[in-house]
Amino acid sequence: MRKVMTGHKAVAEAMRQIEPNVVAVYPITPQSEIAEYYAEYVHNGLVSTELVPVESEHSAMSACVGASAAGARVMTATASQGLALMVEILYIAASMRLPIVMALANRALSGPINIHCDHSDAYLARDAGAIQIFAESAQEAYDYTLIAQRLAEHNQVRLPAIVNLDGFTLTHSVQVVEPLDDEPAKKFVGSYKPIYPLLDVDNPSTWGPFAMPDYYFELKRAQVAGIEAVPETFLEVQKEYEKATGRNYRGFFEAYQLEDAERVLVVMGSTAGTAKVAVDELRAAGEKVGLLKVWLYRPFPYAEVAEALSHVKQVAVLDRAISFGAQGALYSDIATAFAHRDRRPALFNYIYGLGGRDTTTEHLTQTLSELKSARPGEELRYIGLRE
């Protein structure tokens, strides 16, 4: 049944249906309403989850690590500075192969202090070893929370997963969402079978070991095997989700009007929706433009993205954060995807939407139009910036 709800509520509903054993959260700013809704569910007896309110996000992720190692199904949520404080422990969660699933309401990192959307928080956690998925809408945030749970817990994967949804634009905006009924949602997610749980005292195991030069390297290499198992598993879980729900999520990205496109935007998050409107407008005027919207950001689907863009003449890669002293993180990925290919489009890197700066349809039609005559170069270009 179609309902109206915010992105926060949509994610909280998915969490209610997943009903993890433990949710550990720091309940104060910059926490989101997700934790608020979930606390309500716990106190109203809708879920049997142990809610652990802690004194910082560092502690929240630490509690998640402890609970997950003990054998529990664990979830959390945060935003911006909160994630920054979690990152130290997020690396540890990934190295311990703990399938902790978290919603990240994307908001700019300080400074200056800003509470609005950009992707600097997600980029900060880019190399932590967690899976990262980006949602375009509250609906996608809901669907991908369920999908991420299955993906993270898959035996070949066993990694933390972050579902990104744009702060305010998706989290605070009321949109149409069609959640699944509880039964099919719970059936899809299934029950969680921990491996080597710490609380299985009859079969003791080592967790969070000390590893010197003699083993650290091999353990990190083993972690690569986990993240490398993600793409295939991602497609499998999408397929199963489609079978269970009829919802068509296929592939690592959404290709919108891409097949015969000459000029293309590559973007993640809610701006992809606005970009679709921009593409529609230019298509109506006979221009061959398209969009590639990345769903799976980590691990990055290099080969598939390159394949999908190989026929394109010009590509504008939009980054919603600056990687100071370097090209944008997404741009760097796209450029890497073409490193060993002869046939490649001209690539342009645009920075947009920092600290919640609005990106309109007009901005994006203009970007697509200026690509026609743009001279390739490594310089950063900006959308919607006053200079």
Added chain:
Amino acid sequence: MKEIRWHGRGGQGAKTVSQILAQINLREGKHVQSFPEYGPERSGAPVRAFNRIDDGEIKIHSGVYEPHVAVVVDESLLDTENTAEGLKPDGTLIVNTKCSADDIRSRTGFSGTVVALDANKIADDAGTGFPNIPMLGAVAAALGSDLEVVEDEVQQTMGGKLSKDILEKNLVALRGGYEAGKGVHVGS
């Protein structure tokens, strides 16, 4: 697609009625968005909220700059903000005021359709004191929503939080506002 911008002050419930408007239109088979202006929320500070309503899926996620309807819940904002900014020339300005529509036209410089209703009086007469509900009634009527659906959504949203008596008074206020918005047709 129709876009609506609400002007209110923190605590007046502009965001709440924008959400109820979304629910009403969902019930009528539309696709909807409702979002507040993303700023610090302080009691009494000017706040804005927005709606998008369309027959098809709404993909756009940017702000609203050229609304079809602007709604002023608090008259004092007419003096401090350009409430008609970007409003489409054939759009509709709906204002909570004792003044006439012509007065509002000259105060705002907006020459299109103006609906002037004294939502404060409607709310006071009904015994609620909150002008947001009659303003919702006026907007829903101007958008062509069915009164029964509007009443039902207000009941469902507020019923759990209000006593039966206060809810009934709000419905009276809602009907008063709806009456004022009837006969206006908001083009798309």
